[in-house]
Amino acid sequence: MPPSATDSPLLSPQMLAQLERLELVSRKIFRGRLKGERRSRRKGQSVEFADFRNYVQGDDLRFVDWNLYARLDKLFLKLFLEEEDLHFYTLIDTSASMTFGDPSKLQHAKQLAAALGFIGLCRADRVKIETLGTSLAKPGPTLRGRASLWRMLEYLDGIDEPSNVPLAKGVKDFCLRNSGQGILVLITDLMDKAGYESALRFLLARQMDVYVVQVLSPEEMKPDLKGDLRLVDCEDQDVAEITVSRPLLDRYQKTLAAFIDGARDYCTRRGMNYLMTTTDTPVDTLVLNYLRQRGLVR
Amino acid sequence: MNLINALSPLQWALLLAVPPAILSLYFLKLKRHPIEVPSTYLWSRTIEDLHVNSIWQKLRQSLLLFLQILVVVLAILACLRPGFRGTELIGDRFIFLIDNSASMSATDLGRTRLSVAQERVLDLINQMKSSDVAMVISFSDVQRVEQSFTHSRSQLRQRVNRIQPTQRRTDLSDALRAASGLANPGRTSEAGTNDYQVAEAMPATLYIYSDGGVPTVPDFSLGNLEPVYIPIGETAPENVGIVSFSTEQNQEKPSQMQAYARLENSGTEAVTVEVELTLDGEFLDAANVDIPGRSVRTISAQENASTNEDEGSGEADDGEAGGGMREDNLPGAAGVQFDLDHPGHAVLKLAIKEQDDFALDNTAYSVVNSPRQANVLVVTPGNESLELALSTSEAARIATVKIEPPSLLATKEHLADAEAGIFDLIIYDQCVPTVMPAANTMIIGGVPPVDGWSKGEVASRPVIIDTDPAHPLTQLVQMGDVKYNYDGFPVTGPPGASTLMDAQIGPLLVIGQRAGFEDVALGMDIVGKYSDGNVGPKTEWPIRRSFPVFVMNALRYLGGARTSYSTESQQPGTAVKIRSSLPVDQVHVTSPTGDVTTLDREAQNTFVYSATDTVGVYDTREGRAREVAQRFAVNMFSSRESDLRPRTEVVLGYETVEGQSASEPARKELWKWLLLIALGVLVFEWYVYNRRVYL
Structure with missing residues (x-):
């Protein structure tokens, strides 16, 4: 067991023990590259x-x-x-919006990626974790075997600089880099002004087993705002001026619900798995309960 | 509601610029607090539909803007200083004089004037500041301090509400003296015996709520009092009232009687009223009376003086008064006369059928009592002059005179009769009773054999110096021509006795009280023995005119004779002296309201009844008798009370107080309230802003 695994805040030993027993499941049978x-x-x-x-x-x-x-x-x-072997990809959205919340959405995404990656490593799957900002020239490492756990965690720890790459471009780049089939878990907040549809369409074209995990912070679910505010978008510095009032907050809730429903609907119709989570949901609960129910792990 | 401009045009311009400024601030970009969010993606979509709404809709939904504009509008309104005419108290010490005389029961204002006055006083009491003190005095012809100076408004209110109307006349002087005694140093309400309340002599405002039918108050200085007269009543009330009603025996036909009434119309229009005369409740006669309306006439100064005595308050109108002439308007008056057969013992009631603003003077009563003769015993060994004076036809009409020798005094029959009190008057001439009888007595040449009475040394030729012209016994008795008296002695009466005739030797004629009776002692003989033993006249008085007058006075006063058929009408509130026809210790008086009062005998075999507050007929029963022995009537009969026109001014001593138009106008400011509301709105706005509530 590499020492960095215990030191890592991404995965706790108890969680590792729980994850060891699991395995990644794909509803499709893909051609692997190596014997698995x-x-x-x-x-x-x-x-x-x-x-x-x-x-x-x-x-x-x-x-x-x-x-x-x-x-x-x-x-x-x-x-x-x-x-x-199984190709298991995790694509983490590292846009600036993911750095919000406590714990940040990015941290949550990394924890989830680490957990799923560890399951894959234990089953000798081919685990590849990438971010939307990963350039073509410098792809993420391809990991196999439990021994690679420390490398995976090290890589995940290294992801901290936000890179404002549009979702569609990031996904497109990912698809160009990785031609293989397999399971793809896209961890993102889907907050892209250009919309998430085009990005997900790229994934559909790859015929991958796609899981879209939307991570939102509680602040986004129930914004605690008061007064006359100028909201500045941290990604593109876009400004929205609001005067917070009860009807406005009600309307926000409706918009948020419509946004989530829309994403779920879009994914479900296209054979993608959709899961919405918030950063205050523990990762082990997420993996052991929700993703198990969705059939990603067994 | 009227407005006072409190600002200059420039200030107005600035103030009016405030609401548009607030509005424009809402159009302008707010100084918004920047805050970084993960994404404005959802927010943009949230406010997307707001952007498409018109700006007016945005404004419409802004409760804060509305509240802010409201605050400013209220502030602007406050700057306009809106107010309304109200009544306000000035000063910090008030005396409320509330008239509750008969005329205040008039209903020309829809309800009684008294209730209107009470309401106005209550209004003022409600405005009193907590440091103010006030007292309440009600007055008719007597005053009554309802509440002495107090801070307690509830107590004042309670006492004002407690004031009841009376049927008495109006006289302000008592009430003014009571008020003045509390406001002016060195004065008390009633000669130091009845100072109502310890109140430092301090200036006070005197509010007089009256219809002004008050006689002029002479010789009165207001001193520290600041009078405010508030007339109560409509300016042109309609009233026809009976101001006098009496019955007389028809001189030509003794078996008939005549009833006279005088009606006055205080309205301006001539009216015809129907009056109805009833006898013991049964219809007797009716008549239509035309009464002219109020007439304005110019009267001379002399008439003015006499009118003032009658009418009291100077009713000067602002005409061309001057040079001893003034204009006066008097109520129209008319008389009515009824002839009727002698009814005997009866009550006549005269009523005006028409209803008007003042019901109290629409009914008048007159009582016809049977005449009552005095029962007089003269005990004398012989007195020709006295017997002659008692044998006149007039004396025979008012008294039954029995003359007996002194030997009678010792008989048992006489003692029994004297004790039973069957005589009204016993005259002892040249003799003195051993036991005083239960009757009035007059002892000629002696004094009653009871404690207190004593006679002095006999002196010759007493010269009469003076007689008391005021006493009924010596009224019209001129003794100046009585030059010769043989001898006489000074008489000393018991405590409380009064001297009716003075000689140089001392009191010659003295009247004193004795357990409900009166004794008169004359300190000289009319007929008597000279020193040589002969009997003859001892004074020249009997040949003077004053002697029969004195004897008749004695019969009337001491004998208590009642000659007239009709009994004089009494004013409400006056004390009535009742003389019983039988010697009883108690009489029972039943008032028109049914209250029975038992009276004990007082001096002169009389009973004094003072609870004559209600207009109507009072029945008197003597002793245990069930029959009504006599009646007397209490009537308003006041021209001043019947004249409902509220006087424009009252004369208080040396000052004439103009009436203030119903109530004292004072400006009631509203700006404080508006600012308070504005403050409340501001607080609400703050609440809305902080709580984010959206109503």
């Missing part, structure tokens, strides 16, 4: 027999069923089910 612990559609090397086929020239002689050759004097090749 999941059965693949492909035939390959494993202990599980799949089929026979005629020997053709060039086949590996190690897979020739010699017993059958002795009985039938024909060369048959034994085929086994291939066991492959």
Whole structure:
């Protein structure tokens, strides 16, 4: 167990113990790159027999069923089910808006990414954590095996500088960088003036098993504001002038509810999993309860 | 409601610029507190629909703006100093004189004038500051201190509400003296015996609530009192009243009687009223009486003086008065006469059928009592002059005279009769009773044999110096021509006795009290023995005119004879002297309201009844008798009370106080209230701002 794991505030030992027993589940079966612990559609090397086929020239002689050759004097090749690894991507929105709240939404996102990543590492999946601001030239590390936990945590700890990359561009870049299929967990607040639809559309095109986790802070759920205010957007310095009143707050609540409902609706219609969480929801509750219910972990 | 401009045009311009300024501040960008948020994404979408709303809608929804504008408008209104005419008290010491005389029961204001006056006084009491003190005096012809000086407004209110109307006349002088005694140093209300309340002599405001039908108050100085006269009543009330009603025996036909009444109309229009005469409640006669309206006439100074005595208050109108002439307007008057058969013992009631503003003077009563003769015993050994004086037809009409010798005095019958009191008067001439009888007595040439009476040394030729012209016994008795008296002695009466005739030797004729009776002692003989033993006249008095006058006075006064059929009407509030026809110790008087008062005998076999507060007929029963022995009537009969026109001024001693138009005008300011409301709105605005409530 790497020492940084215990020191890390992202994951506590108790939580690690709980997460060890879990595994990531994909509703789709993807082609892995390396041999992993999941059965693949492909035939390959494993202990599980799949089929026979005629020997053709060039086949590996190690897979020739010699017993059958002795009985039938024909060369048959034994085929086994291939066991492959799972590609598990976590894409964290690191825009400035994610740095709000206590704990910040970003911290919450990192905790969630660490938890899910750890599950993946334990099952020898191919875990890749990236941020929206990750440039093409400098992609995030690809991690495998429990031993990589410290590297993952180290990487996550390194994410603290907000990068104001529009959601759509960040997702697009991610898709360009990672061509493989797998599970993608997008952790974001979806607060993009340009809208989240185009970004999610990129993910749909990749035919990934997409989980959209929207993280909001309690301050956003129930804003504690008074008086005549000039609200400054921390990302683009956009200004909204409001005079806080009960009807305005009521209207905000309605808008927020409509926004959340819209996002859920959009995702559900397109076969994506949507989960809304707030930063005051503990990550273990989120993983062990909500995501388990959604079928991401088992 | 009227407004006073408290600001200059420039100040107005500045003030009026405030509401538009507030409005423009709402249009201008507010100094908003910048705050960084994760994203304005949701906020922008939230306020998106607000942006599309018109600015007026935005303003309409701004409660704060509304409240701020309201505050400013209220402040502007306050600057206008709105106010209304009210009544306000000046000074810090008040005396409220409230008239509760008969005329204050007039209903020309829709309700009684007294209730209007009470309401106005209550208004003023409500305005009193806590440091103010006030007293309340009600007055008719007597004053009554309802409440002495006090701070307590509730007590004052209570006492003012307690004032009841009376049927008495108006006389302000008593009330003024009571008020003045408290306001002016060195004065007390009643000669130091009845100083009502310890109050430092300090200036006070004297509020007189009256209809002004008050006689002039002579010789009165207001001193520290600041009088304010508030007339109560409509300026042109309608009233027809009976101001006199009496019955007389018809001189030509003794079996008939005549009833006279005088009616006065205080209205300006001539009216015809129907009067109805009833006898013991049964209709007797009726008549229509035309009464002219109030007439304005110019009267001379002499008439003026006499009118003033009658009418009291100087009713000078602002005409061309001057040079001893003045204009006066008097109520129209008319008389009515009824002839009727002699009713005997009866009550006549005269009533005006028409209703007017003042009901009290629409009814008058007259009582016809049977005449009553005095029962007189003369005990004399022989007195020709006295017997002659008692044998006149006039004397025979008013008295039954019995003449007996002194030997009678010792008889049992006489002693019994004297003790039973069957005589009204016993005249002892040249003799003295051993026991004083239960009757008035006159002893000629002697003194009653009881304690207190004594005779001095007999002196010859007493010269009569003086007689008391005021006493009924010596009224019209001129003794100046009685030059010769043989001899006489000074008479000393018991304590309380009064001397009716003075000689150089001392009192010659003295009247003294004795347990409800009166004794008269004359310190000389009319007929007597000379020193040589002959009997003859001892004074020349009997040949003078004054002697029969004196004898008749004695019969009337000491005998208590009642000759007239009609009994004089009494004014409400006056004391009535009742003389019983039988020698009883008590009489019972039943008032028109049914109250029975038992009276004990006083001097002269009389009973004094003073509870004559109600107009009507009073029945008198003597002793245990059930029959009504006699009646007397109490009537208003006051021209001044019947004249309902509120006087414009009252004369108080040397000052004429003009009436203030119903109530003293004072400006009631509203700006304080407006500012208070503005403050309240401001507090509410603060609350709204802080609580974010949106009503």
